[in-house]
Amino acid sequence: MKAEFYTCGLNDYGQLSHGKEDGIFHEMEMPTNLKVKKMKCGRSHILFTTFDNYLYGFGANSYGQCGVGFTSNVDKWTKSKV
Secondary structure (H helix, E strand, C coil): CCCCCEECCCCCCCCCCCCCCCCCCEECCCCCCCCEEEEEECCCEEEEEECCCEEEEEECCCCCCCCCCCCCCECCCCEEEC
16 A cells, blocks of 8 residues: 655745645655655654654754754755664
């Protein structure tokens, strides 16, 4: 079964991962064979963990809240080991 995630909103920090700012729901293009364990959405960023113990984060990241090892905004899928 394929998991489907849709996002909608301003996307001013890349938090929706699809590059669009039109306020219309868009399916997130997920990497293939990705098995999401948990997903959390903040006001300006999205985080999720996978069953193979990776953390993916994108969006506002000025305080490192995406957990990707740097503090600039993240507008594409970026993973780090949990």
